[in-house]
Amino acid sequence: MKNFDIYWATFKASLQAKLEYKLDFALGLLTSSMLQLAALGFLWVIFHQTSNLQGWTQAEVIFLFGLTAMSLGASELFFNHIWMVPYYIVMGDLDRLLVYPVRSLPFLLISRPELHSFGNLLTGLALTAGSLWTLHMPWQDWVLVPVWVLCGSVIYTSALVVFCSFSFKFVGPYGYTLMIPHTLLQASRYPLSIYPAWVHYGLLFLVPYGVFNYLPGNWVFGKMLFSAGAFLTPLVAVVCAAVAERVWNWGLKHYQSTGS
Amino acid sequence: MLTVPGGLPKMLPLYPMNSALQVQNLSKSYKRRIRQPGLAGAVKALFSTQEQELHAVRDLSFTLQRGERVGLIGENGAGKSTTLKMLTGILVPTGGKVEVLGRVPWRERRQLALNIGVVFGQRPQLLWDIPVQETFELLKTMYRIPPDIYGLVYKEAVRRLGLEPLLATPVRHLSLGQRMRCDLAAAVLHAPAIAFLDEPTIGLDLSVKEQVREFIAHIQEKFGITLLITTHDLKDITETCDRLLLLDKGRLLFDGSIKAFEQKYASDRRIVAETHRPLDSSVAGPLSVEVAKKGGKLIEAEGHRVVVEYHEEGAAPNLIQLLLQQLQVVDINLEKTDIETIVTRIYRQPDRAGD
Amino acid sequence: MRPLAPPLTLSENILGYLSFLNRALKANFAYKASTVLGLFTAALTYGITVLVWNHVYDQKGSSLNVTRQEMFAYLAMAFCLNYALTINIDQRVGQRIRLGLIATDLLKPLDFQMTQAFQALSDCIFNGFIALGIMAVAFSALGRQAFPKSPEAFGFFLASFFLAFIIQYSIVFFFIQGAFYTYSGYGIFASRIAVHHTLSGLQAPLTLYPPILRSIGAWLPFQHVVFTPITLYTGRAEGAQAWHLLGEQALWAAGFYLLGNLVMRKALKQLEIQGG
Numbered sequence: 001m002k003n004f005d006i007y008w009a010t011f012k013a014s015l016q017a018k019l020e021y022k023l024d025f026a027l028g029l030l031t032s033s034m035l036q037l038a039a040l041g042f043l044w045v046i047f048h049q050t051s052n053l054q055g056w057t058q059a060e061v062i063f064l065f066g067l068t069a070m071s072l073g074a075s076e077l078f079f080n081h082i083w084m085v086p087y088y089i090v091m092g093d094l095d096r097l098l099v100y101p102v103r104s105l106p107f108l109l110i111s112r113p114e115l116h117s118f119g120n121l122l123t124g125l126a127l128t129a130g131s132l133w134t135l136h137m138p139w140q141d142w143v144l145v146p147v148w149v150l151c152g153s154v155i156y157t158s159a160l161v162v163f164c165s166f167s168f169k170f171v172g173p174y175g176y177t178l179m180i181p182h183t184l185l186q187a188s189r190y191p192l193s194i195y196p197a198w199v200h201y202g203l204l205f206l207v208p209y210g211v212f213n214y215l216p217g218n219w220v221f222g223k224m225l226f227s228a229g230a231f232l233t234p235l236v237a238v239v240c241a242a243v244a245e246r247v248w249n250w251g252l253k254h255y256q257s258t259g260s
Numbered sequence: 261m262l263t264v265p266g267g268l269p270k271m272l273p274l275y276p277m278n279s280a281l282q283v284q285n286l287s288k289s290y291k292r293r294i295r296q297p298g299l300a301g302a303v304k305a306l307f308s309t310q311e312q313e314l315h316a317v318r319d320l321s322f323t324l325q326r327g328e329r330v331g332l333i334g335e336n337g338a339g340k341s342t343t344l345k346m347l348t349g350i351l352v353p354t355g356g357k358v359e360v361l362g363r364v365p366w367r368e369r370r371q372l373a374l375n376i377g378v379v380f381g382q383r384p385q386l387l388w389d390i391p392v393q394e395t396f397e398l399l400k401t402m403y404r405i406p407p408d409i410y411g412l413v414y415k416e417a418v419r420r421l422g423l424e425p426l427l428a429t430p431v432r433h434l435s436l437g438q439r440m441r442c443d444l445a446a447a448v449l450h451a452p453a454i455a456f457l458d459e460p461t462i463g464l465d466l467s468v469k470e471q472v473r474e475f476i477a478h479i480q481e482k483f484g485i486t487l488l489i490t491t492h493d494l495k496d497i498t499e500t501c502d503r504l505l506l507l508d509k510g511r512l513l514f515d516g517s518i519k520a521f522e523q524k525y526a527s528d529r530r531i532v533a534e535t536h537r538p539l540d541s542s543v544a545g546p547l548s549v550e551v552a553k554k555g556g557k558l559i560e561a562e563g564h565r566v567v568v569e570y571h572e573e574g575a576a577p578n579l580i581q582l583l584l585q586q587l588q589v590v591d592i593n594l595e596k597t598d599i600e601t602i603v604t605r606i607y608r609q610p611d612r613a614g615d
Numbered sequence: 616m617r618p619l620a621p622p623l624t625l626s627e628n629i630l631g632y633l634s635f636l637n638r639a640l641k642a643n644f645a646y647k648a649s650t651v652l653g654l655f656t657a658a659l660t661y662g663i664t665v666l667v668w669n670h671v672y673d674q675k676g677s678s679l680n681v682t683r684q685e686m687f688a689y690l691a692m693a694f695c696l697n698y699a700l701t702i703n704i705d706q707r708v709g710q711r712i713r714l715g716l717i718a719t720d721l722l723k724p725l726d727f728q729m730t731q732a733f734q735a736l737s738d739c740i741f742n743g744f745i746a747l748g749i750m751a752v753a754f755s756a757l758g759r760q761a762f763p764k765s766p767e768a769f770g771f772f773l774a775s776f777f778l779a780f781i782i783q784y785s786i787v788f789f790f791i792q793g794a795f796y797t798y799s800g801y802g803i804f805a806s807r808i809a810v811h812h813t814l815s816g817l818q819a820p821l822t823l824y825p826p827i828l829r830s831i832g833a834w835l836p837f838q839h840v841v842f843t844p845i846t847l848y849t850g851r852a853e854g855a856q857a858w859h860l861l862g863e864q865a866l867w868a869a870g871f872y873l874l875g876n877l878v879m880r881k882a883l884k885q886l887e888i889q890g891g
Contacts, residue, residue, distance in 0.1 A: 024802065027803065028802045030802065031803075031806045032805075034809040035805060037809070038810070038812045041812075041813035041828060042664070042813070042819075044825055044828065045819050045824055046668075048823065048825045049675065050671050050674060050675050052674075054674070116802065176653050180652075180655070183656055183660050186663060187663045187666075194666070194670040195666055195670075196666070
């Protein structure tokens with residue numbers, strides 16, 4: 001990206017500012033870990049009743065949980081500012097994005113990192129590592145984890161951006177719109193094959209979360225024939241990002257012509 | 261004036277033109293939902309929406325020359341901010357044409373943004389939880405400001421706006437007034453070709469207002485910045501601008517120099533004289549005839565006071581001479597309605613522009 | 616000089632709270648799109664739980680000690696109950712604290728904890744109507760499974776629901792105080808929700824929980840918000856056992872209400888010291 005240094009400088013400065021609030025940082029860390037653990041609690045209940053989900057053992061499902069948690073964490077670390085957009089629109093503050101000589105979407109995303117993301121990142125790391133360790137997975141699998149996480153954060157953020165933009169075009173500036181892609185992410189923590197076909201394929205092709213946890217999981221644990229799809233993850237991430245920016249600019253035009 | 265140092269010549273080739281900004285038949289209307297009051301209204305709104313069209317700006321046309329200093333005034337809701345937002349590419353108009361530095365703002369927003377500076381006094385722009393100093397550094401990177409320009413403006417801003425003690429403070433810990441000053445500095449840090457300042461002195465106390473005006477005037481002069489200021493404080497305009505645009509209900513009511521504005525609206529110049537002895541009632545009649553001959557009008561002649569009104573600029577010396585000859589004058593004053601009174605008077609007229 | 620206003624009488628107090636309730640309801644109705652979207656999100660979250668359980672039943676058949684029909688009825692009930700008891704005062708108060716507006720709330724001549732209770736009641740009424748609508752749909756889909764076991768069971772349920780509201784409100788109010796101490800307050804709200812999700816019995820009857828998780832839950836009030844009312848509704852606890860459960864709920868309700876009051880006083884002192 002041509003103006004990468006601008007975005008990077010913005011990110012660094014904002015991150016540094018956030019680090020000054022130590023108590024908030026600690027609490028946020030605790031909270032996001034707790035949210036992950038709560039989800040794990042339900043998984044525990046499920047596996048108390050059954051030994052596998054469509055052939056996936058508890059340790060294997062935990063790998064999916066871990067990848068998802070880390071992708072969420074990375075998205076919150078780098079791109080969390082998207083969550084403020086509905087409020088900015090309500091308060092008439094989106095204007096400030098438009099006075100700077102930079103692309104509005106990357107500038108927006110990068111300029112307000114959220115530190116509680118570290119809770120998600122750490123919990124996710126512990127889960128993934130625990131899963132790979134107990135299942136004695138080879139080193140290649142470990143190496144690929146960061147790639148999937150990075151792609152995951154891009155794909156998830158793209159979904160947020162698309163929902164957000166659609167919302168300012170059709171519905172109005174409501175924070176709840178962003179909860180939809182967020183909730184769908186929770187669905188993608190389980191092996192997609194347990195769901196009815198439309199959910200399964202919806203989460204692979206429409207909102208392609210399965211691409212950064214389910215497909216890699218399939219590949220790592222040797223589950224299915226086209227598991228090589230895991231290597232398409234970066235490509236999907238790039239496409240998602242491109243689509244997200246187009247949709248964003250299109251939504252922004254609506255804001256610019258209605259002022260709301 | 262063509263060598264504007266702050267603008268980035270690489271991004272924006274200088275246009276062989278003098279006008280910085282052209283607006284033709286610009287208009288903007290909004291649709292707003294109507295809500296009925298009360299709980300019943302709230303329930304009703306669940307099922308239906310009624311909309312109403314609001315015309316924020318109608319058929320606006322004007323041109324700004326390079327380096328001009330122009331004030332835009334009008335009541336709340338007259339369309340000042342909307343106009344500014346359209347000129348800066350934030351809003352897209354419903355009709356009309358706009359060219360700023362030869363570009364259509366909402367189509368080439370980013371290229372334009374490099375060459376303009378914007379302040380929205382009601383909503384300071386500084387985005388981050390980071391200290392002021394670092395915000396400036398960030399802007400330096402973002403606008404690719406050459407070090408010499410940056411150093412120069414930065415020094416001026418710190419000195420004239422008294423930013424020194426604020427530099428290490430995160431933006432959100434600043435008071436509105438402090439933020440405003442930082443915002444102003446941030447907006448002109450890259451010595452833009454045009455600066456759009458929307459109420460740059462709002463919420464500041466008098467001495468700081470003065471500082472801000474001085475800073476604006478100084479930076480404007482140094483870089484030949486084209487200036488468009490909106491404000492409710494007319495002193496901002498009399499001290500920093502030459503030309504005035506008066507917006508009313510979205511329409512342009514006046515466009516011209518401040519002097520022309522005064523001549524057009526401040527028709528009532530007055531001479532007030534005080535006499536040594538109380539006036540005799542018989543004086544008034546003949547005096548009024550004499551005064552009328554010299555182009556004035558006798559308003560009052562009672563007690564020790566004589567008031568004469570006139571419109572023609574050149575009439576004053578003759579009238580004064582007349583009064584000095586006819587009466588025993590101990591004191592004489594020329595009164596001119598100040599611009600603030602004029603503007604207030606215009607706002608109060610019930611059927612001015614009309615719908 | 617105008618004489619000092621006398622203290623508010625009881626009826627004036629109640630009128631004050633009612634006008635507060637009226638205003639809160641109005642605000643709730645005004646956000647129609649938010650309401651629909653919020654409901655949709657809640658349903659989506661719940662859909663995941665239902666689909667996961669559905670799969671477990673597909674795989675394991677009837678070897679669980681709860682039948683599929685019972686499980687779905689339970690989940691529908693839990694969803695509605697939880698929806699009705701979703702109280703948003705924490706986010707609202709948290710925001711007011713952050714913006715420094717809390718001082719004006721505390722200046723009003725009404726008890727802060729009580730005003731907030733009425734705000735919560737408004738949420739509960741508003742969300743409760745929606746929950747009833749969903750329940751009606753669930754009734755038609757699930758048939759007899761969705762009805763209470765007996766008239767007595769329904770009576771116990773109503774009492775239990777009321778106590779569940781007080782417990783839920785008191786827990787929320789207790790956690791709100793944390794917002795006085797941190798800038799964002801987000802962490803505290805989200806932590807509460809995380810624990811509530813795991814231990815209230817929202818996603819499965821507690822009888823299916825691993826023993827360790829169950830015993831942790833037994834020491835906390837969260838199960839009395841969702842699991843206990845449903846237990847009474849479905850008649851899994853009757854007679855003396857039911858009275859016992861209600862007693863436990865009442866104790867938690869009173870205890871947490873007082874605890875909230877205590878913590879509030881402390882937090883207010885802190886506020887005074889910091890100057891807001």
